Amino acid sequence: MGGFFGIVSQNDCVNDLFYGTDYHSHLGTRRGGMAVAQPEGFKKSIHSIETAQFRSKFADDLAKFKGTMGIGVISDYEDQPLLIASHLGNYAIVTVGAVANLAELAARELKSRHGHFTEMNLNAINPTELVASLINQEESFAAGMRKAQELIEGSCSILILTAAGIYAARDRLGRTPVLIGRRPDATAVAIESSAFPNLGFQTTAYLGPGEIVFVSRDGYQTLMQPGERLQICSFLWIYYGYPASSYEGINVEQVRYRCGAALARADGVEVDMVSGIPDSGIAHAIGYAAEARIPYSRPFVKYTPTWPRSFMPQNQEMRDLIANMKLIPISDLIAGKRMLLCEDSIVRGTQLRDFVARLYAFGGAEVHMRVACPPLLYGCPYLNFSRSRSLMDLAARRAIIELEGHFPEKLEPFLDPSSPQYAAMTGKIQKRLGLTTLKYQTMPDMIKAIGLPREKLCTFCWTGSE
Ligand code: SF4
Structure with a gap:
């Protein structure tokens, strides 16, 4: 961008x-x-x-x-x-x-x-x-x-x-x-x-x-x-924007708390701790933990002194490796624990899959994931926000192709959280990432957390329409 x-x-x-x-x-x-x-x-x-x-x-x-x-x-x-x-x-x-x-x-x-x-x-x-x-x-x-x-x-x-x-x-x-x-x-x-x-x-x-x-x-x-x-970009509040910023007078950090709280209200899972995937998952997790009255914990910490965010090798494998090397697990907080992780969004899911596997390797009993926005199904044509994101690499699209055998012309059923197609799609993603459970934010809850009328927000990367 x-x-x-x-x-x-x-x-x-x-x-x-x-x-x-x-x-x-x-x-x-x-x-x-x-x-x-x-x-x-x-x-x-x-x-x-x-x-x-x-x-x-x-x-x-x-x-x-x-x-x-x-x-x-x-x-x-x-x-x-x-x-x-x-x-x-x-x-x-x-x-x-x-x-x-x-x-x-x-x-x-x-x-x-x-x-x-x-x-x-x-x-x-x-x-x-x-x-x-x-x-x-x-x-x-x-x-x-x-x-x-x-x-x-x-x-x-x-x-x-x-x-x-x-x-x-x-x-x-x-x-x-x-x-x-x-x-x-x-x-x-x-x-x-x-x-x-x-x-x-x-x-x-x-x-x-x-x-x-x-x-x-x-x-x-x-x-x-x-x-x-x-048509302001909704993703600024969910992931891309800086927590201390406000757009249209609405602060990013507070929107993320509200997103987390909405996820918690729609949930009933029993876990020992809530944690956020650094950095942008953290505020969503704080909101979830406060609403659910479950302790917020950091079972892994980010090593920042020598890994600046701007260091982004072009090679995807190298990027995945760096993403994992940045996060250091604390096994004392992981072993035997039921963890709920909040994440801003799931793009490809590759780094998350490796990360979840590491949590189990360090003795984690359960790994649940809650995502602050609906499944991403489209690239961004407006901000160069995700030029590196190959459309067919998106975790949700891959899941749909696996289910259907091809990419269907009509995606509407996969946008509806009450449909069996949506459940099958998220089930596939959950399995691929090795998660105990996976739930995404609904579009109405995300929009309510942002606080602007829906018609003033761009939501194209979830819906494919204006
Ligand atoms: S398509 Fe997505 S990332 Fe691009 S402007 Fe719209 S909401 Fe933002």
Whole structure:
């Protein structure tokens, strides 16, 4: 998915930009970048963050930057920020989202305007460069950003740094959050509100879907009004978002407590402890344990000092191995115990299967699993959220293929928790993972835990429909 942070300050902003961008590191694993508006022009830096985190890669750059306005990005795929010279003036740009019709829009650009793209990576066009090219066709930044939003299928939130200030746009249907923070000497724009408290900012506004604002030393003003239709990503609350963040005014950690509590209310299993698979299962487990009045325990702990989250080898086997090496079991807490584990979601299930086997190997008597969302059946077409997720690798799809002998055209029966097909599907997953019992959250309970009306939430990766 990726994340961005921008700041306009009355004082030098480089340190704030550095930490504000770093607080988005959990949203991407491949590239980090910063651009600052300096008196002599824009200066930028881009580094790979595949094997080391943002802070260690950019610490040496800080002395080279000086300025009161800047933007930073954590990117899952492409190099950003890009510096652009155009009829609108010089600017730096970063984007977050997924341009699903990239090839089509790029072909149109190349053909109709005899344009060109320079930020190629192998044969792939950099989506941020395409967005810049669409913006440059209009007579103002705001009109160009609106035009890009209208043409792009998928989603695209944008920050543009100019010599006068920062233009910020939330994607057309608001799948990603974009918010404004204020402190006496500065205004910031971010995806994650968790970037604000330690930098002294208070969240003052959540941009609406498609809203475009201009941030200057005087504060911010809306240039394009928000649209009516909101489709914010539900998965931000369940897994992807940071616990200290709030989207649409709803805090992530509290939603996870409510998810866990709902799982507990729908349950009656007798266990000795409740535990969360680190990190994002933990808050769901705390909610479950509090509601069920069962002790919360940590029968395994995560070894964090030398395993940063951003270290993500491309090879799946290596990723599975690392996932297991990170978690160290405490056999004294496992032996003879009936354990209930909470997990945010089950994607492939391979790492979970290995993990459950290890719990039995350390003497666990029973391993029950409760999942904070319904079974995942579709990939995300809107945020590049799961490009590495091969659709047929999804645990629920594999179970369906095993049951049916092929992948059926109609998946509706497998979405209905009261149907025999759903029970058979979850039974297969339970067996494959070696679990004593397995239960998923229902869609209504998940939506209730989030607290927004269903029609304002994207739930495509569970239902395959808008
Ligand atoms: S498809 Fe899933 S991950 Fe993608 S935006 Fe919708 S809810 Fe979020």
